[in-house]
Amino acid sequence: xxxxxxxxxxxxxxxxxxxxxxxxxxxxxxxxxxxxxxxxxxxxxxxxxxxxxxxxxxxxxxxxxxxxxxxxxxxxxxxxxxxxxxxxxxxxxxxxxxxxxxxxxxxxxxxxxxxxxxxxxxxxxxxxxxxxxxxxxxxxxxxxxxxxxxxxxxxxxxxxxxxxxxxxxxxxxxxxxxxxxxxxxxxxxxxxxxxxxxxxxxxxxxxxxxxxxxxxxxxxxxxxxxxxxxxxxxxxxxxxxxxxxxxxxxxxxxxxxxxxxxxxxxxxxxxxxxxxxxxxxxxxxxxxxxxxxxxxxxxxxxxxxxxxxxxxxxxxxxxxxxxxxxxxxxxxxxxxxxxxxxxxxxxxxxxxxxxxxxxxxxxxxxxxxxxxxxxxxxxxxxxxxxxx
Amino acid sequence: xxxxxxxxxxxxxxxxxxxxxxxxxxxxxxxxxxxxxxxxxxxxxxxxxxxxxxxxxxxxxxxxxxxxxxxxxxxxxxxxxxxxxxxxxxxxxxxxxxxxxxxxxxxxxxxxxxxxxxxxxxxxxxxxxxxxxxxxxxxxxxxxxxx
Numbered sequence: 001x002x003x004x005x006x007x008x009x010x011x012x013x014x015x016x017x018x019x020x021x022x023x024x025x026x027x028x029x030x031x032x033x034x035x036x037x038x039x040x041x042x043x044x045x046x047x048x049x050x051x052x053x054x055x056x057x058x059x060x061x062x063x064x065x066x067x068x069x070x071x072x073x074x075x076x077x078x079x080x081x082x083x084x085x086x087x088x089x090x091x092x093x094x095x096x097x098x099x100x101x102x103x104x105x106x107x108x109x110x111x112x113x114x115x116x117x118x119x120x121x122x123x124x125x126x127x128x129x130x131x132x133x134x135x136x137x138x139x140x141x142x143x144x145x146x147x148x149x150x151x152x153x154x155x156x157x158x159x160x161x162x163x164x165x166x167x168x169x170x171x172x173x174x175x176x177x178x179x180x181x182x183x184x185x186x187x188x189x190x191x192x193x194x195x196x197x198x199x200x201x202x203x204x205x206x207x208x209x210x211x212x213x214x215x216x217x218x219x220x221x222x223x224x225x226x227x228x229x230x231x232x233x234x235x236x237x238x239x240x241x242x243x244x245x246x247x248x249x250x251x252x253x254x255x256x257x258x259x260x261x262x263x264x265x266x267x268x269x270x271x272x273x274x275x276x277x278x279x280x281x282x283x284x285x286x287x288x289x290x291x292x293x294x295x296x297x298x299x300x301x302x303x304x305x306x307x308x309x310x311x312x313x314x315x316x317x318x319x320x321x322x323x324x325x326x327x328x329x330x331x332x333x334x335x336x337x338x339x340x341x342x343x344x345x346x347x348x349x350x351x352x353x354x355x356x357x358x359x360x361x362x363x364x365x366x367x368x369x370x371x372x373x374x375x376x377x378x379x380x381x382x383x384x385x386x387x388x
Numbered sequence: 389x390x391x392x393x394x395x396x397x398x399x400x401x402x403x404x405x406x407x408x409x410x411x412x413x414x415x416x417x418x419x420x421x422x423x424x425x426x427x428x429x430x431x432x433x434x435x436x437x438x439x440x441x442x443x444x445x446x447x448x449x450x451x452x453x454x455x456x457x458x459x460x461x462x463x464x465x466x467x468x469x470x471x472x473x474x475x476x477x478x479x480x481x482x483x484x485x486x487x488x489x490x491x492x493x494x495x496x497x498x499x500x501x502x503x504x505x506x507x508x509x510x511x512x513x514x515x516x517x518x519x520x521x522x523x524x525x526x527x528x529x530x531x532x533x534x535x
Contacts, residue, residue, distance in 0.1 A: 135468050138479055138497070140495055149461070198463075200464050200465065250483045250495045
C-alpha cells in the first residue's frame with residue numbers, strides 16, 4: 001500500500017525557522033501579533049522581504065489575514081490546513097515542487113483558548129467564537145480523551161507502569177531547561193510526576209501537553225533557492241500523513257494498527273535513510289503515551305517495550321534520554337515542556353539541529369532528523385529532514 | 389415519530405444529522421441501534437450513509453443486545469459538567485466491544501459498581517438512565533444480574 005514514489009525527495013528545503021518562544025500563561029498578546037512576530041523574524045533571518053513570498057500556508061490566523069497584516073503584495077498559492085504541522089510542511093513542499101509557489105511562508109500559532117485550557121476564559125478576548133454551549137458530555141472517548149483510553153489498553157496488554165510514561169515527561173523537562181523558548185523549565189523529578197494531579201486515569205496533568213501562547217514560522221522553498229539564502233537549508237526528504245479506515249478513537253482496531261503504522265511503512269518505502277541513520281528524533285508527545293507508541297512503531301524497540309527501552313537509554317541523574325547513547329529525543333523539550341505546538345516546535349527544532357543553530361542543545365554533526373508527529377487516529381504524520 | 393426539530397432539541401450538545409438521526413430516535417425508545425448492512429451483514433459505528441465493505445446504501449439501524457466486554461477504560465477525575473455526574477468519585481467511561489461483531493464498539497459510562505471492580509476485560513450489559521430529559525445508554529457489570 002505504501003508507495004515508494006517520492007519525486008519530492010530533497011528537491012524542497014526549509015530555509016529557515018523562527019519562534020517567539022512560548023509561555024504557559026494568557027499573554028496580553030493577540031493570536032495575530034504572535035504570528036506576525038514569528039513570520040517577520042523568519043523572513044528577515046532568511047534575508048528575504050515580503051515581496052519574495054508568493055505562497056502562504058498556516059493554521060490560524062487565516063492566510064488572507066496574514067497576507068494583509070504583513071503586506072505581502074501577491075501570492076499565487078495559499079492554504080490553511082489542520083494540524084499537526086507536518087501537514088503544512090508536506091503540503092507547502094508539494095506546492096513548491098509543483099510550481100504553485102516558489103517561496104512559502106508557513107506558520108503555526110498555538111494560543112490558549114477554551115478548547116485547551118479553561119483558564120483562558122479569564123481573558124474576555126479569548127472567549128469569542130468558541131460555542132460555549134452544551135458539549136457532548138463526558139460519556140465518550142472521542143477527541144483527546146481517546147489517547148487516555150488507549151493508554152489504559154496499553155497498560156492492560158503490556159503491564160506498562162506509570163513510571164514508563166513519566167520517563168517521557170522527565171526527558172522533556174530536562175531538555176526544556178536548555179531551551180530559552182520553552183514554557184516549562186523548572187526541574188521535574190519522578191516523585192513530582194507520580195504525585196501530579198490525575199486528570200483522566202491513567203493520565204495525569206504531566207502526561208498532557210501544556211497550553212501555550214506563541215508562534216513558529218518557516219520559509220519553504222526550492223533546495224536551489226534555499227542554498228542562495230542566508231541560512232543552511234534543511235532538505236525535505238520524505239513526508240507522510242497516515243490514516244486507516246477505522247479512524248474513530250473508539251473503533252481503532254488495535255494498539256499496533258492505526259495511522260502510525262501507515263506512517264512508518266511509508267517512511268520506510270520513501271526514505272533512503274533507515275532508523276540507524278537518524279541523528280535526532282522527534283516523537284510527538286502531546287500525550288506522553290503517544291511517544292511510547294511511536295518508539296515501538298518506528299522500531300527502536302518491540303511492542304510493549306518502550307518503558308524498558310527508555311529506562312535503559314536515559315541518564316537517571318538528569319532524566320535525559322539518549323537513544324543508543326547517541327540520539328537525543330525532543331531536545332527542545334517537546335510538547336510536554338516547550339509547549340503544545342501541535343508539531344511546529346518539533347519541526348522547528350529539527351531544522352535548527354540540522355542547521356547547527358540549536359545552541360547548547362546542538363547534537364554534534366546532526367545530518368538527519370526524524371519527526372513522527374501526531375497520534376493514532378486522523379493525525380499520524382512523519383517527516384524526514386536532511387542537512388542540505 | 390418525534391419530529392426532526394424535537395429530536396435535535398432532545399440532545400443539546402450532540403451533533404445530529406440525517407445519518408445518525410435514527411440512532412438517536414432509538415435512544416428515545418431506550419433501544420441501542422447500530423447500523424448494519426442489509427447486503428453483506430457488516431455492522432459499523434458510528435453511523436454512515438453507506439457500507440464501507442460493499443458500498444451498499446442499505447444500511448439499517450438495528451438493535452443490538454447490548455452485551456459485550458470492556459476494551460478501553462478511563463476514569464475521569466474532572467470533565468465537562470453533566471447532570472448527575474460528580475467527579476469527586478472518578479467517573480468511569482468504557483469503550484465496550486459488542487458481542488455482535490469483533491471490533492464493533494460503543495462507548496458509555498459504567499454505573500452501579502465500585503470503581504475498583506471495573507476493569508478492561510470485564511463483561512458488561514447495556515442499561516439506560518435519564519439525563520437532562522433524554523435516555524442515556526450506560527453499562528453495568530454483567531454479574532450484577534438483570535433487574
